[in-house]
Amino acid sequence: MEWTGRAVREMRRRAAAAVRTVRWAWAGPGRERDLMAQAGKAALAAWVAWAVAGWWLAAPMAFVAPWVAVVLVESTVYRSLAHGLQQVAAIAVGTVVATAVALVLPNTLLTMALVLPAVLLLGQWQRLGSQGVYAATGALFVLTGGQATVAASAARVGEAVFGAVVGVAVNALIRPPVYLRDTRAALRDAAREAEEILDAVADGLAAGEWNARQAGEWHERALRLGRLVEQARSAIGWSRESMRVNPWGRHRHGVAPPGKAYGDALAVLDHVAVHTTGVTRTVWESADHGGADHGGGADHGGDVARPAAAIADPYADFLHRTAHAVRLYSRTRFAPSGHDDSAAEALREAVGELHRALDTFRRRLPGAVADDPDALVTYGTLLAHAHRLADQLVQD
Known part of the structure; x- marks a missing residue:
C-alpha cells in the first residue's frame, strides 16, 4: 500500500508538471513553447515522410524515411543539416558494406559476425561525428530484412535521403529554432x-x-x-x-x-x-x-x-x-x-x-x-x- 501511495503521488506530481508546462507554453514565448513546437515539427516531419514514402509510393522499407525525418528535427537548423549529411553517409556506408558481404556469404549469422565489427569501426570515422552509429543500423536493416539485393539496398538509402530532406526542410521552414x-x-x-x-x-x-x-x-x-x-x-x-x-x-x-x-x-x-x-x-x-x-x-x-x-x-x-x-x-x-x-x-x-x-x-x-x-x-x-x-x- 505504501508503494502504491508513492506511485500515485509521483504520477500526480508528473501530471501537475505536465499541466504547468502546457499552461506556460500557451501563456507566451519561452522554453516550454519552443519544446512543444519542436515536438510538433518532428511529428509533422515523420507524417509527411510516411505519407509520401509509405502511403503514396508504397516503398518496400518506407519506415526508414519517417524514422530519419523525426530524428533530424534538431535543436538548430545547422545541426539538422550537418547531422542529416552525416547520418545519410553512415547509413549508406553500413548498407553498402552489409550488402556486399551478404551477396558473397549466404549465411546471415556469419555475415553479421563479420560485418558488424567492421561497420562499427567505420562509424568511428571523425567525419561521421555522433551519427557514426547509424552505420551499424544501416547494416542491420540489410541483414535482418530478408534477402539482400542491390535494388533493396538502394531503396533503403534513397528512403533515408528522402527522410533527411523532409526533416531538415521542416525544421528550417516551419518556425526555425532561434535562441x-x-x-x-x-x-x-x-x-x-x-x-x-x-x-x-x-x-x-x-x-x-x-x-x-x-x-x-x-x-x-x-x-x-x-x-x-x-x-x-x-x-x-x-x-x-x-x-x-x-x-x-x-x-x-x-x-x-x-x-x-x-x-x-x-x-x-x-x-x-x-x-x-x-x-x-x-x-x-x-x-x-x-x-x-x-x-x-x-x-x-x-x-x-x-x-x-x-x-x-x-x-x-x-x-x-x-x-x-x-x-x-x-x-x-x-x-x-x-x-x-x-x-x-x-x-x-x-x-x-x-x-x-x-x-x-x-x-x-x-x-x-x-x-x-x-x-x-x-x-x-x-x-x-x-x-x-x-x-x-x-x-x-
Missing part, C-alpha cells in the same frame, strides 16, 4: 544577480550589522554568479549555431544576432563575477575572523581585519555605484533594439561617479590603516578588486 531570446535572458540574469549581490554587500557594509553567516551567503551567491555566466556563455554558443543556415529566424524574431556586443558583455560579466567573488570572499573572511570588533583595529589573532566604518562606508558607496553601472550596462547591451542611447549616456555618467567614489576610497585608505598592517592587507585587496571592477566597466 537569441534565451541568450539575452541568460545575460540579463547574470547581470541582475551581480547587481543584487553588490547591493547586498554594500548595504551590509554601510549598516555595519553584517556577520559571518550573511557574508557566507553573499559569497555563495557570488559563486553561483560564476555558474550563471557560464550558462550565458553556453547560450551564446547555441544562439550563434541557431542562426547558421537559418533562412527566417533572425528577421522573424527582430533581434540582433549574438555578435561582438554579446561577446563583450560576456567578458565584462565574467570579470564582474570573478571580482565580485573576490570581494565577497574578503568580506566573509574578515567577518569570520574579525569578531565583533568594528573599530578597525588589528585583530588580536592576526587574522583578516574587519573593515572599519571610515573605510566600509566609502567602499559600500562604491559597490552601490558599481551595481548601478552594471544595471545600466545591461540596459545598453541587452535592449530589444540592440542599443539604448539613454542608458548609454547614463552609463557614462555613472562611470564618472564610480571613479569619484573610488578616489574617495583611495584617499581615506592611508590614514585609516597607518598603524594596522593586517587591515592594510584587507583594504588593499578590496581596493584592487575595486580597480578591476571599474576598469572592466569603463574599458567598453
Whole structure:
C-alpha cells in the first residue's frame, strides 16, 4: 500500500508538471513553447515522410524515411543539416558494406559476425561525428530484412535521403529554432544577480550589522554568479549555431544576432563575477575572523581585519555605484533594439561617479590603516578588486 501511495503521488506530481508546462507554453514565448513546437515539427516531419514514402509510393522499407525525418528535427537548423549529411553517409556506408558481404556469404549469422565489427569501426570515422552509429543500423536493416539485393539496398538509402530532406526542410521552414531570446535572458540574469549581490554587500557594509553567516551567503551567491555566466556563455554558443543556415529566424524574431556586443558583455560579466567573488570572499573572511570588533583595529589573532566604518562606508558607496553601472550596462547591451542611447549616456555618467567614489576610497585608505598592517592587507585587496571592477566597466 505504501508503494502504491508513492506511485500515485509521483504520477500526480508528473501530471501537475505536465499541466504547468502546457499552461506556460500557451501563456507566451519561452522554453516550454519552443519544446512543444519542436515536438510538433518532428511529428509533422515523420507524417509527411510516411505519407509520401509509405502511403503514396508504397516503398518496400518506407519506415526508414519517417524514422530519419523525426530524428533530424534538431535543436538548430545547422545541426539538422550537418547531422542529416552525416547520418545519410553512415547509413549508406553500413548498407553498402552489409550488402556486399551478404551477396558473397549466404549465411546471415556469419555475415553479421563479420560485418558488424567492421561497420562499427567505420562509424568511428571523425567525419561521421555522433551519427557514426547509424552505420551499424544501416547494416542491420540489410541483414535482418530478408534477402539482400542491390535494388533493396538502394531503396533503403534513397528512403533515408528522402527522410533527411523532409526533416531538415521542416525544421528550417516551419518556425526555425532561434535562441537569441534565451541568450539575452541568460545575460540579463547574470547581470541582475551581480547587481543584487553588490547591493547586498554594500548595504551590509554601510549598516555595519553584517556577520559571518550573511557574508557566507553573499559569497555563495557570488559563486553561483560564476555558474550563471557560464550558462550565458553556453547560450551564446547555441544562439550563434541557431542562426547558421537559418533562412527566417533572425528577421522573424527582430533581434540582433549574438555578435561582438554579446561577446563583450560576456567578458565584462565574467570579470564582474570573478571580482565580485573576490570581494565577497574578503568580506566573509574578515567577518569570520574579525569578531565583533568594528573599530578597525588589528585583530588580536592576526587574522583578516574587519573593515572599519571610515573605510566600509566609502567602499559600500562604491559597490552601490558599481551595481548601478552594471544595471545600466545591461540596459545598453541587452535592449530589444540592440542599443539604448539613454542608458548609454547614463552609463557614462555613472562611470564618472564610480571613479569619484573610488578616489574617495583611495584617499581615506592611508590614514585609516597607518598603524594596522593586517587591515592594510584587507583594504588593499578590496581596493584592487575595486580597480578591476571599474576598469572592466569603463574599458567598453
